[in-house]
Amino acid sequence: xxxxxxxxxxxxxxxxxxxxxxxxxxxxxxxxxxxxxxxxxxxxxxxxxxxxxxxxxxxxxxxxxxxxxxxxxxxxxxxxxxxxxxxxxxxxxxxxxxxxxxxxxxxxxxxxxxxxxxxxxxxxxxxxxxxxxxxxxxxxxxxxxxxxxxxxxxxxxxxxxxxxxxxxxxxxxxxxxxxxxxxxxxxxxxxxxxxxxxxxxxxxxxxxxxxxxxxxxxxxxxxxxxxxxxxxxxxxxxxxxxxxxxxxxxxxxxxxxxxxxxxxxxxxxxxxxxxxxx
Numbered sequence: 264x265x266x267x268x269x270x271x272x273x274x275x276x277x278x279x280x281x282x283x284x285x286x287x288x289x290x291x292x293x294x295x296x297x298x299x300x301x302x303x304x305x306x307x308x309x310x311x312x313x314x315x316x317x318x319x320x321x322x323x324x325x326x327x328x329x330x331x332x333x334x335x336x337x338x339x340x341x342x343x344x345x346x347x348x349x350x351x352x353x354x355x356x357x358x359x360x361x362x363x364x365x366x367x368x369x370x371x372x373x374x375x376x377x378x379x380x381x382x383x384x385x386x387x388x389x390x391x392x393x394x395x396x397x398x399x400x401x402x403x404x405x406x407x408x409x410x411x412x413x414x415x416x417x418x419x420x421x422x423x424x425x426x427x428x429x430x431x432x433x434x435x436x437x438x439x440x441x442x443x444x445x446x447x448x449x450x451x452x453x454x455x456x457x458x459x460x461x462x463x464x465x466x467x468x469x470x471x472x473x474x475x476x477x478x479x480x481x482x483x484x485x486x487x488x489x490x491x492x493x494x495x496x497x498x499x500x501x502x503x504x505x506x507x508x509x510x511x512x513x514x515x516x517x518x519x520x521x522x523x524x525x526x527x528x529x530x531x532x533x534x535x536x537x538x539x540x541x
Contacts, residue, residue: 270295274314281321286334286412287468288488301336335413349534350483350512351389357531358479358510359393363400370405373477373504375467376485377409380420386481387456388442408474410465417462423452467497471504478506484514491522498523502539511537
């Protein structure tokens, strides 16, 4: 089989076009190494001899699973528990208490790129900790919708089972003991945390109407992969999927500035977040 450690300029451009049209990911120039590193294993498994052959197969739609396998490989990203800390401090110390003070009876939260499930389960843990600290809270019926473009990631997330190495990324020993149970050499999220979370496949370029309305949306470390036009479109359609005065969390390096005027920025001691304008 020919070497797979290089991709031609023409095939790189075809690959870039495919990714942007299918899932919105915008690859800049000089990112051919990323394609090679993520595609080599798939090409060998599928016995495909070149990137040109791969692209032709995707374009003709045969084999059918290949398109999704490529998107899976290119969109699966590293994640961790309580990633970046700031959003979860804001959630615990500001957003959930504010919802209580405003008399919110039910909270719906959307984790919009949930990968292997760490973010939505972290949110559920934060909700449980809030309910334990504030027994009078009326947010016990909080529901978390977790979506991802990758079907394989969603299957992994639904299983809610992780090895010791993954649990060590951001999760304290105390939380591990409280919110997970050990099964052989793995750890499984306890039922009280799992029951709040449901999963659904969702391409952020597609319509959000079937998801319902939300009081809080996590869209963290996602927009960085999209063009300015796509960012604007996603943010404005998310605004339409929100209940009045709902909250939005972005990644630390992401901003709404220049992309949407539907939100107001809130600066707090714990970080920056956004709220839908009245």
